[in-house]
Amino acid sequence: MTDTGPYTAQKPPIAESPERLRERIPGWGADLDPINRPSATRLQWQEDTGAHWEFPERQPEKWPRERSVEHKMLTPVFGTACPPRWLSGAIRRYSYARYSEGRSARWLLFVLADRIDAFENHVESFLRLRPDNPITETGVKSEFTHHGLRSRLGQHRADLKHQPLDPIIVAGPWAAAAGGAYVGARRLVDSLRG
Amino acid sequence: MRAMVYRGPYKVRVEEKDVPPIEHPNDAIVRVTLAAICGSDLHLYHGLMPDTRVGMTFGHEFIGVVHEVGSSVQNLQPGDRVMVPFNIYCGSCWFCKRGLFGNCNNTNANNYAVGAYYGYSHTAGGYDGAQAEYVRVPFADVGPSRIPDWMDDEDAVTLTDACPTGYFGAQCGDIVEGDVVIVFGAGPVGLYAARSAWLMGAGRVIVIDHLDYRLEKAREFAFAETYNFTQYGDIVLEMKKTTDFFGADVAIDAVGCEADGAFFQHVTAAKLKLQGGGSPVALNWAIDSVRKGGTISVMGGYGPLFSNVKTGDLMNKGITLHTNQCPVKRQWPRLFDHVRNGYLKPGELVTHRVPLEHIAEGYHIFSAKLDGCIKPLVVPTAV
Ligand SMILES: NC(=O)c1ccc[n+]([C@@H]2O[C@H](COP(=O)([O-])OP(=O)(O)OC[C@H]3O[C@@H](n4cnc5c(N)ncnc54)[C@H](O)[C@@H]3O)[C@@H](O)[C@H]2O)c1
Ligand SMILES: [Zn+2]
Ligand SMILES: [Zn+2]
Numbered sequence: 001m002t003d004t005g006p007y008t009a010q011k012p013p014i015a016e017s018p019e020r021l022r023e024r025i026p027g028w029g030a031d032l033d034p035i036n037r038p039s040a041t042r043l044q045w046q047e048d049t050g051a052h053w054e055f056p057e058r059q060p061e062k063w064p065r066e067r068s069v070e071h072k073m074l075t076p077v078f079g080t081a082c083p084p085r086w087l088s089g090a091i092r093r094y095s096y097a098r099y100s101e102g103r104s105a106r107w108l109l110f111v112l113a114d115r116i117d118a119f120e121n122h123v124e125s126f127l128r129l130r131p132d133n134p135i136t137e138t139g140v141k142s143e144f145t146h147h148g149l150r151s152r153l154g155q156h157r158a159d160l161k162h163q164p165l166d167p168i169i170v171a172g173p174w175a176a177a178a179g180g181a182y183v184g185a186r187r188l189v190d191s192l193r194g
Numbered sequence: 195m196r197a198m199v200y201r202g203p204y205k206v207r208v209e210e211k212d213v214p215p216i217e218h219p220n221d222a223i224v225r226v227t228l229a230a231i232c233g234s235d236l237h238l239y240h241g242l243m244p245d246t247r248v249g250m251t252f253g254h255e256f257i258g259v260v261h262e263v264g265s266s267v268q269n270l271q272p273g274d275r276v277m278v279p280f281n282i283y284c285g286s287c288w289f290c291k292r293g294l295f296g297n298c299n300n301t302n303a304n305n306y307a308v309g310a311y312y313g314y315s316h317t318a319g320g321y322d323g324a325q326a327e328y329v330r331v332p333f334a335d336v337g338p339s340r341i342p343d344w345m346d347d348e349d350a351v352t353l354t355d356a357c358p359t360g361y362f363g364a365q366c367g368d369i370v371e372g373d374v375v376i377v378f379g380a381g382p383v384g385l386y387a388a389r390s391a392w393l394m395g396a397g398r399v400i401v402i403d404h405l406d407y408r409l410e411k412a413r414e415f416a417f418a419e420t421y422n423f424t425q426y427g428d429i430v431l432e433m434k435k436t437t438d439f440f441g442a443d444v445a446i447d448a449v450g451c452e453a454d455g456a457f458f459q460h461v462t463a464a465k466l467k468l469q470g471g472g473s474p475v476a477l478n479w480a481i482d483s484v485r486k487g488g489t490i491s492v493m494g495g496y497g498p499l500f501s502n503v504k505t506g507d508l509m510n511k512g513i514t515l516h517t518n519q520c521p522v523k524r525q526w527p528r529l530f531d532h533v534r535n536g537y538l539k540p541g542e543l544v545t546h547r548v549p550l551e552h553i554a555e556g557y558h559i560f561s562a563k564l565d566g567c568i569k570p571l572v573v574p575t576a577v
Pocket of ligand 1: 520
């Protein structure tokens, strides 16, 4: 006789009975009844949220705050971290003003601005004499203090295949900048020598 | 004050910043006593979330002491010890009034689609976060709660995101008694989700990851069966076999956009950033592992762009997809009961306590999964 298992009206049986599960697992079934699950009904009227306003007072806008064109107006409350500045800021402002959230261009411009922003800030960090330090800022020191090798060797980790890419992502732009500076300096020296 | 600051992909440092001012009458300024690093922070740290600006302070899981309150704050006073949900929300818009605290319409000017969260890039509203000595808490009468006397700090801080998100993730699976539940990802969110699935009456809970030490935790903390996907040629087929070729009733994606397991997908999405929405490996495995008519709960975080999701199988199998940013405060009363009854001890997943001054090491350890790290906390200096 063949085992017809999943081809009948019954589900394959569970090995453990509810009694056994209740014994083994603290609180098993405590929220079996959806009434006990706070988000079982996803949209549920909340009488008291703590809000004592119908519409919140408006936070003062201290600089022209960028906002999504999918919003009818600036939200009454908004974050004030890192106002846009320089070229990265101009790109971000443009993208916010121009594209809806449905457009890929909006997000790709942000990705571009993010890379430019990192570059701008690295340059500034040198000018301000608080230079970025890729060694301390990546925390790689912890490889030596927190078992970098033992955490990887003999494990069945899938991420080992691509972790070698991380230093390239971090150091690549630095190496490119250093290489560019070196080539530029040599050209300058050569041209000065005539 | 001292604050963690993002310096570009894979780089963070501690800088001196001004203590944030009150910007709105219902703001509070909270002195942070304990914060955490979340798997979501890794997406920022790796440069995957668009409009993550250099100079931003991350951190959306925290507890602290109220330092100052704005003129309209009624429910809190300086000196109160508070736990703060990661959602920033007004409590009065259409969405908040219906319990969608993660989808407030009044707090994220940058995006309609995304709610607002502390320290989570401008895509989530451009608020500085709490891996710092002080943080601005908007709508102080709505989000924060006083920490109950009986609750310990490490339970409280894990209850501001990771634990309620796992618990919410299990609810989004609409589990009925005896269901077979597969949880993809044995990070904090996955482990809490697996543990919560039992509360809802699951008959079998299976956890999948590639980190053996986390799978060990899944057996111990979440009483789950575990599979290391690198040990099977085809993890989907393995899931079919272990369910007598029926498929699981419910799958929970607690992995998100940096999913491993398919080199090409991971590298194009997480490293080269060519799939702006992220690597959908775990979500696709979930789609292929549940039975026809099953349910998938997506807790994993993805970027705002496209990715290669197997929409065909999703439709052919009649799968129900439930997902959201967790409305944290809605989960609290019931979760507090569970903690009090001893059904759940959220602080058990904390493995590392990192001084704020060593934040760069903290991020690296958590990101590279060193030293058995599951949940790292950040301890600001001025406490
Ligand atoms: N919806 C929400 O409200 C909410 C809240 C918090 C976190 N999140 C998201 O939840 C996800 C998990 O958070 P976390 O703190 O547990 O992160 P984490 O990085 O600690 O955990 C992710 C785990 O997934 C594992 N993994 C990678 N690829 C896998 C695959 N293909 N199959 C199975 N496992 C795989 C990793 O090894 C890791 O253990 C993140 O994407 C985060 O953004 C969502
Ligand atoms: Zn989080
Ligand atoms: Zn709202």
